[in-house]
Amino acid sequence: MSTTPHAPGPGALPDAKAAMGWMHTARFLTTAAQLHQLPAITVPEIAFVGRSNAGKSTCINTLAQQRQLAFASKKPGRTQHINLFALGKQGATDAVLADLPGYGYAAVSRSDKQRWQQVMANYLVSRQGLTGIVLLCDPRLGLTELDEALLEVVRPRVEQGLKFLVLLTKADKLTRSEQAKALSITRLNAGGGEVRMFSALKKQGVDEVAQLLWQWAHPVIDGES
Ligand SMILES: Nc1nc2c(ncn2[C@@H]2O[C@H](COP(=O)(O)OP(=O)(O)O)[C@@H](O)[C@H]2O)c(=O)[nH]1
Ligand SMILES: [Mg+2]
Numbered sequence: 001m002s003t004t005p006h007a008p009g010p011g012a013l014p015d016a017k018a019a020m021g022w023m024h025t026a027r028f029l030t031t032a033a034q035l036h037q038l039p040a041i042t043v044p045e046i047a048f049v050g051r052s053n054a055g056k057s058t059c060i061n062t063l064a065q066q067r068q069l070a071f072a073s074k075k076p077g078r079t080q081h082i083n084l085f086a087l088g089k090q091g092a093t094d095a096v097l098a099d100l101p102g103y104g105y106a107a108v109s110r111s112d113k114q115r116w117q118q119v120m121a122n123y124l125v126s127r128q129g130l131t132g133i134v135l136l137c138d139p140r141l142g143l144t145e146l147d148e149a150l151l152e153v154v155r156p157r158v159e160q161g162l163k164f165l166v167l168l169t170k171a172d173k174l175t176r177s178e179q180a181k182a183l184s185i186t187r188l189n190a191g192g193g194e195v196r197m198f199s200a201l202k203k204q205g206v207d208e209v210a211q212l213l214w215q216w217a218h219p220v221i222d223g224e225s
Pocket of ligand 2: 053056057058071102
């Protein structure tokens with residue numbers, strides 16, 4: 001039997017090693033402070049969103065198996081840019097990850113907050129090629145008002161087939177039973193999206209998320225064999 005990691009055809013679940021290999025190809029593509037500065041992308045784009053400090057940068061770095069890809073900010077709220085990362089072999093980009101600015105950071109001025117909520121909402125509603133959203137949430141806080149507002153914004157697109165995953169981060173801070181409870185509560189509120197636990201520290205859920213994102217980026221097109 002071959003031990004070579006095998007990326008299967010569209011729609012099928014790749015093995016964990018292949019999915020992680022794909023994730024590891026992540027490299028910085030570009031950054032933009034405003035929506036219209038983002039390049040048009042012809043491959044599926046997957047957006048990472050969440051409150052600042054939810055563990056977004058750490059999650060992206062963990063998936064990519066790179067320490068500094070997404071800057072795990074020591075100053076939450078300061079990364080007010082949309083950062084794009086390309087996935088796939090060099091010269092054969094087959095997906096893009098978008099790291100959106102975290103929201104809910106208290107020390108950001110009200111006008112900055114409002115500006116960013118608008119940029120975020122516009123992005124989520126109108127970005128062409130947006131294929132899926134990963135909403136990161138610290139399960140000790142649960143889905144907050146701002147998360148709920150975001151859910152409302154994306155609900156119509158999710159109903160039209162946009163993929164949606166709520167990732168409960170820092171699972172290592174919870175006991176098994178707290179994890180189970182957080183999962184079931186969040187599932188009730190996730191508007192039909194998937195909910196998973198994740199720990200960058202314990203590498204919990206990492207392979208599964210990589211496999212899921214691979215699947216999102218390589219959908220089965222009707223009529224294709
Ligand atoms: N225990 C634990 N801490 C984490 C985990 N992921 C992130 N953190 C910590 O949470 C804080 C915020 O993480 P960061 O990735 O910068 O959050 P972001 O603002 O959403 O990008 C940092 O101190 C991280 O070290 C995790 O899986 N387990
Ligand atoms: Mg960050």
